[in-house]
Amino acid sequence: MPPRKVSKVELYAAIRRDARTGLNNRQLQLKHRVGWTTVQTALNSAWPEPRKSYPKRTSKLDGFKPAIDEMLRYDLDAPRKQKHTITRIYHRLRDEHGMTDVSYPTVRAYVAQRRPQIRVEAGRGPAQVFIPQAHRPGAEAEVDFGEVVINLRGAPTTVYLFAFRLSFSGKAIHRAFVSGGFEAFFEGHVHALETLGGVPFGKVRYDNLKAAVAQVIGFSRLRREADRWLAFRETWGVDPFYCQPGIDGAHEKGGVEGDIGRFRRNHMVPVPDVASIEELNALIESWDIADDDRRIGARPHTVGEHFAIERPLLKPLPSERFETGRWSHPRVDRYSMIAVQTNKYSVPVRLIGRTVAVLLNANTVEVYDNQTLVAEHERYSGKCGTRVDLDHYLEGLLRKPGALPGSTALEQARAAGKFTPTHDAWWAAACKIHGDRDGTRELIEVLLLHRHLPHAQVVTGITAALKSGALTADAVALEARRIVEQCSRPAVDLTDFDTAATGTTAVASLTQRRLADPSAVIAGLPPDRRPQPSVTKYDQLLRLRPIAQEGRPTP
Known part of the structure; x- marks a missing residue:
């Protein structure tokens, strides 16, 4: 094994220690394999001098940086769709400033670094600062969806993982769905809130999911909410907080963003092989329970111990329930199938030509005929597919x-x-x-x-x-x-x-x-040796007196 490299502080300490034993400068140089200047510097100071900072290497772009900065400052007040692109800046430098020996990637790298600095210098945007947050027990939660690949009956399938995470304890409830629509959004909430046993009394953070937000109004936090989501959250007492659109709003619910990645890496590797979504959700429930024993970062208590503090502070669940599925009334065609969105599902053939009621859930499709469940299918995750039951x-x-x-x-x-x-x-x-x-x-x-x-x-x-x-x-x-x-x-x-x-x-x-001979032995059965049936016992009925027409026996 090669010898450990000695730091300058250790080298100077060794030189000073040997000098105190009487070694001269020449002997110190030979022993420690250094020059005269190093020995003198070590004898004068036990702490090495800081490394000299050399001037920054010049670039061929230095002469054109003021022109680039001027273009970027011009963009601060330019129309939104008529600002300088990097290609336009590069062409202007070549045509108007005579730049010939600077490459396009060099200009691009400088513009990417300098553009946000120009905005900060002009007071148009503060520097990106992240402020640590403290969360009260039972007050806040975060919600998001993530994609997960599973082997469903041997075929790779992408499903949507719903996550509801309490900010104080880090307790998270997950649920897998074959669809990421509002049916999954509502069912995930119902499952999470019923599992937690209550509703946070503060804000629940969301991004701008189509299931909840119909329109983002301007650049503010005002939202026009979807009607069904408005009715759902009023029923369950959920108070939403919508993050900024795009990637800029991801840090506003970073807890659930990181939780989905952690859950996917720890429990979905290797890829789960399941026969149904119900089997996958049963596994997910067991994993959620097991995660109560983990610790987040350097916290002294586990997730389950923090949740025990948070659980009594949650608002009680409402007595009223909200229908999470979507109803429709299709007509059964001559193939004994109904169209639900872009897919088709079979029903019993006796219903051909009739109109049935269909409840579309996140993972299932239920078909009713006069309030009687006549068919139930696993929801098809793609488009233009079919689910056919042979029994129908x-x-x-x-x-x-x-x-x-x-x-x-x-x-x-x-x-x-x-x-x-x-x-x-x-x-x-x-x-x-x-x-x-x-x-x-x-x-x-x-x-x-x-x-x-x-x-x-x-x-x-x-x-x-x-x-x-x-x-x-x-x-x-x-x-x-x-x-x-x-x-x-x-x-x-x-x-x-x-x-x-x-x-x-x-x-x-x-x-x-x-069809066989009764006396023969067929397929291993013994011969039938019972006597033939007889009607002799019934002959005694012939000796009875005749019955009168009025129903009484004659004297």
């Missing part, structure tokens, strides 16, 4: 089974994992036995079972029926219901359920049972 088309597919193989509903059901490889295997076997049309109809009857039985139990029933060769919907229904009865007992796991575990023989086809 089953009644129509019973009449048109040939439309199932190439349908969009089937494709999306496979992608979502609702139509499993087990379904495909049973379908192929049923079509081989019954033909394409009848085999597909049997499959549709099986899919209708999902409306009444859990998905896992139906899939297990299909597996058992496929093993036994019972390729009818009746056999799948019986096997699935038998599994339901078995699962009603404690300590039964569907994933490990099979016919071997139950100790019973495999299920047989009812159609084969009816």
Whole structure:
């Protein structure tokens, strides 16, 4: 390892110490490998002289700087759209002042440095100063959105992270949405305020989100607020403070700006892989709870300890609630779909031609028919997309089974994992036995079972029926219901359920049972040796007296 470099103070101290032992100047030079001047300077003073400041290196632009400053001062009173650009300054210097050997980047760097100084010198703008702030408990909060990339069912997807942060404690509540519209803005507020258990009694800082601000009035802090936001904040008692537009206003809510970056770096790396937005929000809630144990900077207490002081000071939540979603009333087209904004969603085929009520939320789309929920979809995050549920088309597919193989509903059901490889295997076997049309109809009857039985139990029933060769919907229904009865007992796991575990023989086809010889053993069933039914017991009714017309027995 190379020796540590000695500072001048240490060198001078060593020279002075050796000089006191009797070493002369020559000996000191040889020992410390320095010159005569250094030894003399060290003996005269224990503190080294400051390094000499050399004159600043001259630039070819120095002769043109007064002309540039004059142009920038002219711009202070020039019309907003007729001020000097850097290109115009560069051309004027070449045409009017004979500048030939100065490059454009050199002029650009000087103008970028000098322009704000000219404004300050003219009293047009103060220097950028940041003043430390102190926050009272329960008084202030900050709100903002940030973008986060996740793997949603294996596909990279950009979602919007809502953040509501209390300024005193640093307690932050986060929520992910597939849309950054006002539905997410309102739902994020409701979730945050209900989680915190109160509303700040002071200002809540916002930038100029379109969900809240309809128009920025001039260069002041006056805003024309959106009607729905005005009604929402009056209901919840939120007092907004709007920051300056653009990048200049970012420092006015720097707490939440930094919190979104911190949350993204600490909890979203590596990129989360989730199956739904609900799963992601469940993770976010657990991360918010875990963050109560962290400390901000050099604070002596954690976020949770500061929030315990702040929580009792918040205003109580209002008893009245505000509808955060957006209602619309589209008409169901002939494809059994409705248009919501730029996307389409499926509804049951019985509603074709009717008008339904749709509640558009930040993450979901709910469809109502006469106050009855008939469909619910995950909101599509892009434009011109479709969300199709295979269950909505089953009644129509019973009449048109040939439309199932190439349908969009089937494709999306496979992608979502609702139509499993087990379904495909049973379908192929049923079509081989019954033909394409009848085999597909049997499959549709099986899919209708999902409306009444859990998905896992139906899939297990299909597996058992496929093993036994019972390729009818009746056999799948019986096997699935038998599994339901078995699962009603404690300590039964569907994933490990099979016919071997139950100790019973495999299920047989009812159609084969009816058509086969009763004395034969079919699909593992024992022969039916019960006696044939008899009506002998009913012959005694023939010996009774006839009944009179008036309903009484004859004497």
